[in-house]
Amino acid sequence: MPGIDECLLEAMALPGARGASLVDWTSGLALGTAGDSPVGDHETTAAETAELARAAAEFDSFAAAGEDPGGEPPVEDLIVTTRAGYHVLRFVETSFDSSVFLHLWLDRDTGNLALARIRLRDLAERLVLG
Helix, strand or coil, X not given: CCCHHHHHHHHHCCCCEEEEEEEECCCCEEEEEEECCCCCCHHHHHHHHHHHHHHHHHCHHHCCCCCCCCCCCCCCEEEEXXXXXXXXXXXXXXXXXXXXXXXXXXXXXXXXXXXXXXXXXXXXXXXXXX
């Protein structure tokens, strides 16, 4: 079971990975970072991606009608596509309030979006926070 640093290093081993972080979407703070930031500052990136994650997790429009998520965030992951890359935000279930997500920034030319989603899901399930 990897901790934060090990998890982010595994994420950075993905093809095309440019940066990775674990972010608390309630506070907008990065709990850990690896690699580069799209804006040159991991804290700014964490705050900006937290706004997006918070909106997706809290807005009723993204919860499937009739589903009983059992306390889990209704959204599993978010993908934002830019001209130069992909941003994948994967929500992490925790024993406390589940208000954290993994953010992976991928190069569009060398990244593999499908592989990144699969690996981030695996990392989120194995991540040990404590």
